[in-house]
Structure formats: C-alpha cells, structure tokens
Amino acid sequence: MAEVNDPNNMPPLMPVYAKADIYFERGEGCYLFDEKGDRYLDFIGGIAVTGLGHAYPAIIKALTDQAAKLWIASNIFKIRNTETLAQRLTDLTFADTVFFQNSGVEAWECGIKVIRKYFSTIGQPQRYRVISFQGCFHGRTLAAIAAAKTEKMVGGFGPQTEGFDQVAWGNLNEVRNAITAETAAIMIEPVVGEGGMKVAPPEFLRDLRATCDEFGLLLYFDEIQCGMGRTGKLFAHEWAGVTPDVMCIAKALGNGFPIGACLATGKAAQGMVVGTHGSTYGGNPLATAVGNAVLDIIAKPAFLEDVRRRSDYFEKKLDQLIVRHPKIFTQRNGKGFMQGLICTPLNTDVIKELREDKLLAVSAGENLVRFLPSMLVTEAQIDDAVAIIDRVATRMAKA
Secondary structure, three states: OOOOOOOOOOOOOOOOOOOOOOOEEEEEEEEEEEEEOOOEEEEHHHHOOOOOOOOOOOHHHHHHHHHHOOOOOOOOOOOOHHHHHHHHHHOOOOEEEEEEEEEHHHHHHHHHHHHHHHHHHHOOOOOEEEEEEEEOOOOOOHHHHHHOHHHHHOOOOOOOOOOOEEEEEOOOHHHHOOOOOEEEEEOOEOOOOOOOOOEOOOHHHHHHHHHHHHHOEEEEEEEEEOOOOOOOOHHHHOOOOOOOOOEEEHHOOOOOOOOOOEEEEOOOOOOOOOOHHHHHHHOOOOHHHHHHHHHHHHOOOOHHHHHHHHHHHHHHHHHHHHHHHOOEEEEEEOOOOOEEEEEEHHHHHHHHHHHHHOOOOOOOOOOEEEEOOOOOOOHHHHHHHHHHHHHHHHHHOOO
C-alpha cells in the first residue's frame, strides 16, 4: 500500500521533505548559523546554489541597488539587465540566444520546447523524442520526471509524459540503438548530480556530439548543477572540447536568487518566434542584476584557475579518506567542487552523523554522500571538513 499522510493531521507546509530539525537564521561565506547560534560548515550550498557562499558583498549590493530601483517590468518591454546578461552568456558560450526562467526545471522545459519546435519548423514534426540516461535528474515537473523514469518520482502521478527514451549511462551502443525516425535529441548531464556524481568521460561526450551530427539530432546538455564554474571550467562540457546545441543552467547563476536560463544556437532556436514561449517573472530586473554580478566574478580566468587548484586539493583529501576508511567509503565520484563519497553504511546515516559534528552534506544516488561547497571555500575550511568526515568515519567503523 502506498505511503499516505493522515488527512486529519496535515501540517500547513506540505510534508514532501524529510526535514532536519534545524532552523538556520543566517549565513556567512561557507558557514550557516542556526537560531541557537551554532555554526555549521555548509557543504550543501542550497544544493550547488551558493557558488560564492552566503552573503557575498557584491551580490548583496547588486540585489539591493536594483531593489531600490525596479523589481519587475513585463517582458513586453525591454529590460537592460536582461539583455546585458544574455549578451554576456552568448559571448562566453556556444550559444547565440538565451531565454531566462525562474528555475532550473523551467529552463530545462524551455530546452525541450526549443528542440521540438526546431524539428517542427524544418518540416519534421514526427521527430520529438529525446534520449535520456539512467540516473538522470532534470527536475520535478511531469515532463522532467518522465525523462528520469525513477519509480520514486513517477509513482502515483498517472501516465508519464510521452517522448523520452532512456538508455544505460555511458553506453554508446545503446544510444545508437535507441535512435529512431522519431528521435530529436540526446540529453545528458556532463556531471550527474542526483544520480551519483558520475562524470561523463570526455570521449563519450565527443561520441555523442558525433552521433548527433551523423543522425541530424540536437545535443542537449543539462548544466543546472555542474555549470557556472563548479568543475573549474565555466561549464563542465568545456573539459571535453565539445559544444551542445541547447543547454540549460540555473543554481549558481543567481547564487541563491531564483534564475534559470536556456541557451541555444541560432539554428536550434529558429522556431522560437514571438508567442511561442514566455514567462511572467523570467528575466526580471532583480534576477538578472544578480546574474550579472555573479558573472562578474566567476567568468574570470583567474577565478576558475583557483577553483581548479583548490578543488584538486579537495579531491586528494577525499581520496585519502577512502584509503583511511575502506569499511566506510569505497569510491569518490565527481569533479571540481562537485564531489561525493560512496558509502558502505547508509548515506543518510553518514549525513546525520556529519551534521551532528556541524558539517552539512546531502545524499545522492549510488548511496553517495554529496559535497557541494562554495567555490570560494579555503584550504583551511576543506581541512576542517575532512577532519570531521575522518572523525565520523572512525566513530562509525567502531560502532
């Protein structure tokens, strides 16, 4: 029988999260402070959102300066901040055009619409299906859960949205065998987030690009979690030296302020004409003021080089923990400041113990504990986090 809530004892806030009994009151850099004043080292970052940490002065200034001037104007008018951010993103990437949304999954859905509209525009409306990969996660809308196909997400929500064909992670033969006359695109996270922090090998991304070119498909990258500098490149696919036709981003683009973006080539977006898409709040002056302030910092080569240096240090420290605690940790997955340890005990138990010692981490697939610190985390803070993990693993091994 399906799990249900007591309809006579329903809390005001819909209980779809298993919440820890902590109320955080403020944040500063890599730390969160609860109502009692206790300090926690935050290696969740809103799940890869606060790439520049909490209360970053330049971000606060951009938000408050804009808030004093204009929060929103309808998208039927031009918005200077929005146009500036779009221009900067196209200058920095493969893309020719950008549409802004309020969240990652909205940006992802926009990408699906871009893909379908492209094939309709070129006279091939029968091509609408998208190939996805096992373990993927693109959000919680009906279409996004249909792409992921995990029972936990689709169970009880009725017939799945049509148009998604799933194949095994990293299996090019399965990808090619799944292509039909109805296939429009191949979609992948260059570094998987919720599915276990797996890194797509550069040669696999290059093979997907070649396959799309061979069959006339579009290549769609979801960089909602792995983009915006987190891997040490502005976008994770840059490590492979390939470019997609469509890409969705969000999370760290706003450092906590809700914003997402769908980027596309001019070819892919040729069907997105007036009236085909829209958003009441997407690209509002507040959000894009913050996005521009974030980009001022993370797009600098020196910043990304420093991310690579410090994240390499973090990787080495995590690898040492595996050697030191083989009964607790079996493998490290991830790249840059997007890291995880596969556990022998339940990952939720490990996370609870880490939280008791004032380190915040979050779970992912493959029984993995996920670490997503600010990209400004220092080596000293990394050492503090590793010392806590070491202490917890020692304690759990003795239990």
